[in-house]
Amino acid sequence: MDTTPITTPRKSATFDDYSMSEIRRAAASGIYDIRGGGAKRKVPHFDDLLFLGASMSRYPLEGYREKCATDVWLGTRFAEKPIHLKIPVTIAGMSFGSLSAQAKESLGRGASKMGTSTTTGDGGMTEEERGHSSILVYQLLPSRYGMNPDDLRRADAIEIVIGQGAKPGGGGMLLGQKISKRVAEMRTLPEGIDQRSACRHPDWTGPDDLEIKIQELREIMDWQKPIYIKVGASRPYYDTALAVKSGADVIVLDGMQGGTAATQEVFIEHVGLPTLGAIRPAVQALQDLGMHRKVQLIVSGGIRSGADVAKALALGADAVSVGTAALAAIGDNDPALEEEYQRLGTTAGAYDDWHEGQCPAGINTQIPELAARLDPELGGRRLANYLSVLTLETQTIARACGKSHVHNLEPEDLVALTVEAAAMAQVPLAGTKWIPGLNTE
Amino acid sequence: MCGIVGLFLKDSALEPDLGQMTARMLATMTDRGPDSAGFAVYGTGQAGQTKLTLRGPSVAGIENTVSKLKQTFPGTDAALYDTHAVVAVPTEDLARVDAWLGRECPDTEVVGRGHRMEIFKEVGLPQDVAARFRLATMHGTHAIGHTRMATESAVTTDGAHPYSTGGDQCLVHNGSLSNHNNVRRALCREGLTFETENDTEVAAGYLTWRMREGLSLGDALEVSLEDLDGFYTFVVGTENGFGVLRDGIACKPAIMAETNQYVAFGSEYRALADLPGIGLAKVWEPEPATVYFWER
Amino acid sequence: MPDIDLGVTPLRELNGALHKLPPETNERHWVIENPAGRHAIAAGLNAPLNVEINGPVGYYCAGMNKLATVNIHGSAGVGVAENMMSGFVHVSGDASQAAGATGHGGLLRIDGNASSRCGISMKGIDIVVQGSVGHMSAFMAQAGNLVVFGDAGDALGDSIYEAHLFVRGSVKSLGADCIKKDMSDEHKAALHDVLTRAGFNGEVDPSEFQRYGSARTLYNFNVDHAGEY
Numbered sequence: 001m002d003t004t005p006i007t008t009p010r011k012s013a014t015f016d017d018y019s020m021s022e023i024r025r026a027a028a029s030g031i032y033d034i035r036g037g038g039a040k041r042k043v044p045h046f047d048d049l050l051f052l053g054a055s056m057s058r059y060p061l062e063g064y065r066e067k068c069a070t071d072v073w074l075g076t077r078f079a080e081k082p083i084h085l086k087i088p089v090t091i092a093g094m095s096f097g098s099l100s101a102q103a104k105e106s107l108g109r110g111a112s113k114m115g116t117s118t119t120t121g122d123g124g125m126t127e128e129e130r131g132h133s134s135i136l137v138y139q140l141l142p143s144r145y146g147m148n149p150d151d152l153r154r155a156d157a158i159e160i161v162i163g164q165g166a167k168p169g170g171g172g173m174l175l176g177q178k179i180s181k182r183v184a185e186m187r188t189l190p191e192g193i194d195q196r197s198a199c200r201h202p203d204w205t206g207p208d209d210l211e212i213k214i215q216e217l218r219e220i221m222d223w224q225k226p227i228y229i230k231v232g233a234s235r236p237y238y239d240t241a242l243a244v245k246s247g248a249d250v251i252v253l254d255g256m257q258g259g260t261a262a263t264q265e266v267f268i269e270h271v272g273l274p275t276l277g278a279i280r281p282a283v284q285a286l287q288d289l290g291m292h293r294k295v296q297l298i299v300s301g302g303i304r305s306g307a308d309v310a311k312a313l314a315l316g317a318d319a320v321s322v323g324t325a326a327l328a329a330i331g332d333n334d335p336a337l338e339e340e341y342q343r344l345g346t347t348a349g350a351y352d353d354w355h356e357g358q359c360p361a362g363i364n365t366q367i368p369e370l371a372a373r374l375d376p377e378l379g380g381r382r383l384a385n386y387l388s389v390l391t392l393e394t395q396t397i398a399r400a401c402g403k404s405h406v407h408n409l410e411p412e413d414l415v416a417l418t419v420e421a422a423a424m425a426q427v428p429l430a431g432t433k434w435i436p437g438l439n440t441e
Numbered sequence: 442m443c444g445i446v447g448l449f450l451k452d453s454a455l456e457p458d459l460g461q462m463t464a465r466m467l468a469t470m471t472d473r474g475p476d477s478a479g480f481a482v483y484g485t486g487q488a489g490q491t492k493l494t495l496r497g498p499s500v501a502g503i504e505n506t507v508s509k510l511k512q513t514f515p516g517t518d519a520a521l522y523d524t525h526a527v528v529a530v531p532t533e534d535l536a537r538v539d540a541w542l543g544r545e546c547p548d549t550e551v552v553g554r555g556h557r558m559e560i561f562k563e564v565g566l567p568q569d570v571a572a573r574f575r576l577a578t579m580h581g582t583h584a585i586g587h588t589r590m591a592t593e594s595a596v597t598t599d600g601a602h603p604y605s606t607g608g609d610q611c612l613v614h615n616g617s618l619s620n621h622n623n624v625r626r627a628l629c630r631e632g633l634t635f636e637t638e639n640d641t642e643v644a645a646g647y648l649t650w651r652m653r654e655g656l657s658l659g660d661a662l663e664v665s666l667e668d669l670d671g672f673y674t675f676v677v678g679t680e681n682g683f684g685v686l687r688d689g690i691a692c693k694p695a696i697m698a699e700t701n702q703y704v705a706f707g708s709e710y711r712a713l714a715d716l717p718g719i720g721l722a723k724v725w726e727p728e729p730a731t732v733y734f735w736e737r
Numbered sequence: 738m739p740d741i742d743l744g745v746t747p748l749r750e751l752n753g754a755l756h757k758l759p760p761e762t763n764e765r766h767w768v769i770e771n772p773a774g775r776h777a778i779a780a781g782l783n784a785p786l787n788v789e790i791n792g793p794v795g796y797y798c799a800g801m802n803k804l805a806t807v808n809i810h811g812s813a814g815v816g817v818a819e820n821m822m823s824g825f826v827h828v829s830g831d832a833s834q835a836a837g838a839t840g841h842g843g844l845l846r847i848d849g850n851a852s853s854r855c856g857i858s859m860k861g862i863d864i865v866v867q868g869s870v871g872h873m874s875a876f877m878a879q880a881g882n883l884v885v886f887g888d889a890g891d892a893l894g895d896s897i898y899e900a901h902l903f904v905r906g907s908v909k910s911l912g913a914d915c916i917k918k919d920m921s922d923e924h925k926a927a928l929h930d931v932l933t934r935a936g937f938n939g940e941v942d943p944s945e946f947q948r949y950g951s952a953r954t955l956y957n958f959n960v961d962h963a964g965e966y
Contacts, residue, residue: 025916031958100879144858147820149801176957188841188879189898193956196896198877201796202857203816203835205672205692206617208473208590210444212776212815216797219752242442245475245590321946366680424944691853693871695813696836710793710814710833711774724812726833726852729872 010139016070022265034173035414036098036354036364038166038301038324039256043274046311048421050430053400064210065205068395069405072319073294075226075249077158078218082226082249083156085319086115087391088406089309090301091383092254092323093139093159093230095121097174097183098261098354099327100371101128102379103363106330108132109376110383114391119159122197122262124186132380137228140217142198143172145187149220157250158208158217159228159398162239165258165275165301166268167233172196173262180366207242209291213331214247214427228252233301234271240285244295253282254320255301259324261364262355275301275312277424280411283316294317295409306393312398313394314409315425322390329386330379331361443602443615444470444588447676449683455702457719460579461609464571465650466705467586471567472710474588477601478570480560481611481678484581486557491608494553494560496525506542506549513545514538518728525552527559527730528730540679550636555609557680558579562601563645582737585678587613604642606633606649607651610658615708616673616693624669644669648677660684662732676706682736691729698722704735716737739764743778744771752780760784760804779807780855782824794834820846821862827839827936834871837864839924846935853890856883859900865935875902875914882931891931894949902949903928914951924948940941 011017022033048193054060061068075082093113098121105128111118117135120126124146125138137153140147152158163169174183174195183190204213214227229243230252243251255275261270279299287293299312300321312320324332333341335348336374340360346349354364362374398406401413415430416422423436446466448572450456460482466476497503500523507519507526514537518529530538535554542549555562561574567588571577587602587655603611618624618640625635625643626699627642631647651661665690677684684697685706687695698705698713700722706712717721728734741751744761749770756763759861762784769790772778779788782799782805788800793811803822814831821840830838833848838854840862841891847855847864853871856864861880869887878900878908895912902915911917924942954962 144860145818146823147839149783149803152801190956193898194958196877196955198858200692201878202854203819203838206442207794208444208615209694209815211472212796216777216780216800216816219749219777220801222753222756223749243589339782405798552757692834696833709774709795710812712796714773724831726871729853 008337020252030327030392031326034175034262034355035268035352036259036261037352038256038259038266039272039274040428041269042254044418044420044424045257045274046276046277046308048417049311049400049425050417051307051310051314052415053411054402055380058402060402061404063186063396063399064430066399067404068399069191069393072296072407074298075228076225077226077249077291077295078247079157079226079249080222080224081156083117083309085117085297086318087387088313088394089114089303089387089390090116090137090298090319090321091118091326092160092258092321093119093121093137093164093171094125094134094323095174095261096126097121097127097178097187097366098364099204099363100359100365100374101126102371102374103327103330104129105132105355105376106374106379106383108136109327110330110387111135113380114387116154116387120155122174123147125155126186130154132376141172142201143187144202145172145189152217153221155225156389157228158221159230159252160214160217160248161230161323163232163234163254164230164260165232165254165256165272166260166388167263168234170263170267171259172201173355174356175262175357178366179357182365207405211246218247226250228298230254232256232258233273233275235240236273236278237281237285237435240282240297241289244286244289244291248295248303248423250296250333251282251286252298252300253278254321257324257325258300264335275299276421276426279312279317280424280426286316289355293318296399304402305392306395307397309390310406311410313406314413315411318407324384327363329383330363331374331382332359333361334361337361342381442473442590442617443613444616444708444712445586445650445674445706446470446586446712447678447683447685449583449704450702451704453492456582457580459581459584460504460575461577462716463579463584463586464573464576465715466707467571467576467588469711469714470586470588471523474590475566476591477562477589478567478578478587478602479501479560479589479601479613480571480574480584480586481540481558481603481605482579482581482584483557483559483561483609483678484614485678487529489532491535491554491556492527492529492559493542494527494558495527495553496550496552496562497546498524498548500524500626502548506546508544509545510538515540522561522575523708524563525574533562540698550623551699553603553605553611555605556679558605558609558611558678560603560611561607562587562603564601582681583625583678584705585611585613585676585683586658600637600639602641603678604639604645606642606645610645610649611678612641612645612648613676614644614673615695616671616688616712618644618669618671618673620670640671643699644673644675657732658733659734660686662734666730674708684735685733687725687727687729687731689730693725696724697727697733698724711727716721738766738768740768740770742770743773743775748775748778750775755779755782755788758784758786762786772811776814778820779805782807785824791921793830812849813847817847818843818862821845830866832866835864836866837862839960840864842881844934850887856881857901859883863931863934863935865931869906872909873912873934875900875915878902882928884928884931884935886948894951897951899951901927901944902947903946904949905946908947908949911949914952916951918948918950920944920946920948 112134117139226249228250229248256272296318300319621640621643780800795814818826850868856872872890894911894915931966
């Protein structure tokens with residue numbers, strides 16, 4: 001009888017459960033894996049930074065009585081009607097088509113209650129969103145689905161999309177399950193087909209020709225409204241400099257944790273930069289051009305709490321944008337729906353097959369029965385609550401650092417817990433004076 | 442990203458106006474490229490002589506270099522243009538002069554050399570750059586100009602076009618190459634040297650290398666379609682010629698105009714709008730992946 | 738009848754004045770001199786005006802045009818009549834890249850040649866080109882009619898959706914999912930209608946045109962067509 005003990009079964013770190021399951025799926029289907037959301041793997045992020053609160057040399061502000069202002073002006077460079085937000089948090093671009101009409105309405109209601117903006121997505125502007133959003137940013141994307149001069153003129157700002165953090169260099173994606181009659185009409189597509197989208201703009205390529213395109217948009221809008229340029233984090237220093245040179249009023253920088261409705265899994269996880277690594281180079285470019293605070297910077301991709309907001313502002317951003325968090329606030333991936341997530345083969349917190357349009361929360365779907373589950377009034381209130389908490393948390397931290405306006409947060413208010421975070425954010429490793437790459441102390 | 446202009450004269454009566462015409466074309470492309478500007482002019486050459494265009498760190502610096510050069514190599518002709526100077530040396534002395542410059546004047550760069558070609562480039566608005574170098578007074582048979590909006594490398598004179606990697610050869614580029622780092626490394630292994638991180642310098646080096654290996658400019662441009670990746674419009678100058686090439690996707694703009702008197706190139710029609718006889722010129726857009734070449 | 742010299746009047750002032758005109762305006766006829774290749778001339782028009790532009794224009798002339806008639810007596814740069822909603826834009830010379838790009842409606846007529854990407858991403862606009870069109874024309878064309886009297890360059894109708902393409906001359910190559918289709922009487926009648934609206938009163942015979950359109954094999958992903966994506 002052989003009594004030799006066997007070794008403990010050991011799975012490979014390289015060929016882990018996820019990788020093996022993906023290989024099996026690819027072999028079965030012959031198509032790449034498509035999902036929504038942003039990069040899921042761990043990357044250096046705001047959690048690796050800490051604030052230095054008031055002490056002997058810095059004095060805090062009292063809560064309630066001593067003001068800590070949160071407002072921000074966007075688009076002061078060229079526009080006759082710049083935008084004034086009450087809070088430095090906006091709602092990121094998400095299309096009607098990827099989201100239900102009820103979800104878009106919830107976002108509009110919540111944002112308006114808090115005095116901030118929502119953004120259209122790759123499908124154009126709906127009446128509901130224009131009606132419910134007090135401040136609406138209208139995206140100009142490579143596809144130009146639904147683009148028209150009337151919506152251009154009734155928007156409060158235009159956002160030219162070069163790319164987004166989840167897929168810098170990729171175009172929109174909406175599969176047949178979500179191309180309902182209404183969506184199809186808005187996008188001038190046959191119902192039920194899989195939308196193929198362009199990744200480059202049809203009538204310009206490169207910042208020199210973008211400059212001319214921006215000139216056209218300004219002429220059509222009689223120079224009234226601000227023009228934003230949105231880029232996925234890739235070469236943030238040069239991208240920011242070129243956006244400024246092309247004539248942008250505002251730059252929106254989206255890191256790889258920023259979500260998308262749908263794209264290839266490999267694109268999301270392996271192309272782009274973590275948000276933390278993108279902010280300082282972008283701010284540096286603005287400073288080198290003498291444009292910091294004159295061309296405003298909005299940062300997105302993984303903003304969750306007021307701590308994240310405060311850190312982004314401290315690193316030099318003028319505002320942040322939330323997408324994934326906004327959807328979570330109105331009910332996405334709620335454990336209360338766990339049974340349904342299980343039926344879809346997933347679990348609350350992991351559900352990302354939004355392209356299939358079966359979202360039990362009624363958010364990432366065009367199926368009327370599912371979408372009807374989302375009450376826009378309730379959704380709006382929940383979003384407003386969440387935005388309120390973000391703002392209060394940001395103010396709490398700012399006051400503790402002695403600031404009467406959240407914009408007065410600065411990099412010197414921060415330290416890092418890891419060498420990577422210190423190098424990316426260009427702040428010292430906690431307890432030391434060392435910034436990797438910048439000094440040698 | 443950038444603006445490119447080019448002018449190749451068929452009518453020698455226009456040669457005295459070459460600089461003026463080129464200066465006007467360059468100025469219209471300022472919006473596309475406000476960071477820096479440069480141009481190459483093919484004027485007169487003397488038999489047995491080679492012209493070197495030198496760029497110094499300052500006006501005083503280049504004056505100093507030129508006076509030392511004239512002391513060391515008496516009989517050298519020199520003309521001063523702001524931070525640049527054009528010196529004409531007997532061709533048989535070229536190697537010695539190059540070596541001397543490299544040793545004695547390390548802060549002076551040779552930006553171009555050739556029988557007829559002179560190159561000027563600096564940081565600043567195109568109009569100002571043209572005025573500093575008195576482009577409007579120059580005459581010759583053909584000229585290429587470039588206005589630059591820096592993309593992935595810094596805004597310094599080093600980043601400005603035209604790039605010259607061979608005698609009487611120069612290149613300007615609008616677009617963005619995507620494999621220039623690999624190509625640069627391969628060319629370094631072939632013995633070429635590069636001063637900058639710029640993609641255009643790599644393209645210029647690639648063409649020089651191909652021609653060194655025996656290809657004509659036209660054939661070198663043809664094979665570049667295989668070896669260079671990205672988006673590009675190239676305008677190339679040689680001693681007697683002028684070439685244009687767009688990549689196969691041809692997203693970057695390019696317009697040409699031809700009359701009995703000239704062939705002109707511009708990134709936008711605006712650059713050509715003031716040329717004599719433009720109203721009756723044949724105006725067209727070069728086809729993608731097609732080499733166009735004119736020679737005297 | 739306002740006569741504007743763009744060498745004197747700033748473009749922003751001209752466009753601003755044009756935008757302020759209400760749809761019922763009497764000041765319909767405008768003449769623009771000295772365009773000299775400037776960009777965004779008469780972009781964003783919003784009323785049934787009649788605008789004559791005497792000379793060559795730069796990029797995005799008549800961009801996002803609505804209701805107006807714009808006659809360009811010269812050549813046009815990149816993106817003429819881009820995203821047009823309705824109305825009529827007529828280019829007597831050649832047009833550069835992306836002519837009529839993403840247009841939703843109206844009619845764009847080009848008497849000379851159009852360059853590459855003519856009708857790219859078109860969403861309902863009708864485009865009639867008397868000359869030839871360059872490569873990648875009707876790329877991702879969703880709806881509308883592209884009519885070409887001359888030839889078409891490489892990759893015509895690549896990734897086309899439901900737009901109709903009619904070419905009288907040769908087609909250098911067809912793009913992904915674009916195929917030759919039959920010309921029935923119905924199609925000839927539809928083409929005749931477009932030609933009439935473009936101002937051709939019977940002097941062009943629809944039977945001389947070939948029809949091209951989507952094979953519809955890329956409408957829902959199929960692994961056997963993976964190479965086309």
